[in-house]
Amino acid sequence: MIQAVITDIEGTTTSLSFVKDVLFPYARERMADFVRQRAEDPIVASLLREVQAAAPDKTLDQAGIIRQLLAWMDVDAKVTALKSLQGLLWEAGYRRGDFTGHIYPDVEPNLRAWRKLGISLYVFSSGSVQAQKLLFAHAPGCDLTSLFDGYFDTRIGSKREPNSYQRIADAIDVPSEDILFLSDTEEELDAAAAVGMNTIWLVRNEKLNPGASHPQVPNFNSIRV
Ligand SMILES: CSCCC(=O)C(=O)COP(=O)(O)O
Numbered sequence: 001m002i003q004a005v006i007t008d009i010e011g012t013t014t015s016l017s018f019v020k021d022v023l024f025p026y027a028r029e030r031m032a033d034f035v036r037q038r039a040e041d042p043i044v045a046s047l048l049r050e051v052q053a054a055a056p057d058k059t060l061d062q063a064g065i066i067r068q069l070l071a072w073m074d075v076d077a078k079v080t081a082l083k084s085l086q087g088l089l090w091e092a093g094y095r096r097g098d099f100t101g102h103i104y105p106d107v108e109p110n111l112r113a114w115r116k117l118g119i120s121l122y123v124f125s126s127g128s129v130q131a132q133k134l135l136f137a138h139a140p141g142c143d144l145t146s147l148f149d150g151y152f153d154t155r156i157g158s159k160r161e162p163n164s165y166q167r168i169a170d171a172i173d174v175p176s177e178d179i180l181f182l183s184d185t186e187e188e189l190d191a192a193a194a195v196g197m198n199t200i201w202l203v204r205n206e207k208l209n210p211g212a213s214h215p216q217v218p219n220f221n222s223i224r225v
Pocket residue numbers: 008009010011019023078083124125126127128131132135159
């Protein structure tokens with residue numbers, strides 16, 4: 001019996017285009033000035049040290065850190081410190097009303113229905129926990145953050161690593177066999193399935209993937225828990 005649903009964001013609850021064409025360019029355009037202006041802020045300073053530690057060259061100065069961040073953004077690298085810095089930039093964007101969050105219309109009613117069945121809901125995204133909460137707080141129409149029991153980002157591990165899913169199962173104290181993981185990315189679904197989680201592949205507007213080992217659905221309305 002499913003006791004918990006864990007959902008990915010980009011491509012699953014939220015359109016790829018909102019993330020790639022709105023959020024990512026917004027952060028990229030502002031990252032260099034943000035690092036220059038906020039480098040002394042203790043939270044930012046700590047994240048910049050994380051960037052140095054994660055970069056191939058551990059001796060980067062500020063200009064080098066900015067170049068590294070831009071290079072990671074150009075290849076959509078899921079580096080934890082980058083994702084946290086992006087979250088700080090998006091916080092300002094949501095606050096100023098530069099954009100609002102995108103959530104597919106089939107998501108909210110199904111999340112509410114699953115909660116009514118007693119199922120706990122969690123998010124696991126490469127976006128930082130702050131970025132996840134901001135997105136659901138700025139969902140069209142209403143704040144959806146209260147629907148979720150918890151949020152996980154890559155501080156628990158990569159989304160393509162089975163160990164990350166085992167750590168989440170341990171953290172929420174639910175056997176992995178009783179967890180359903182939703183994602184649009186086969187490698188993430190494979191990693192979750194490797195520790196025994198149930199999986200569903202959200203294909204949204206894409207074609208079905210022949211031969212895939214995960215059930216595929218176009219949206220949350222087709223999911224039976
Ligand atoms: C929290 S919204 C931003 C999503 C993001 O930064 C990202 O890299 C997408 O990752 P996901 O794991 O949700 O596919």
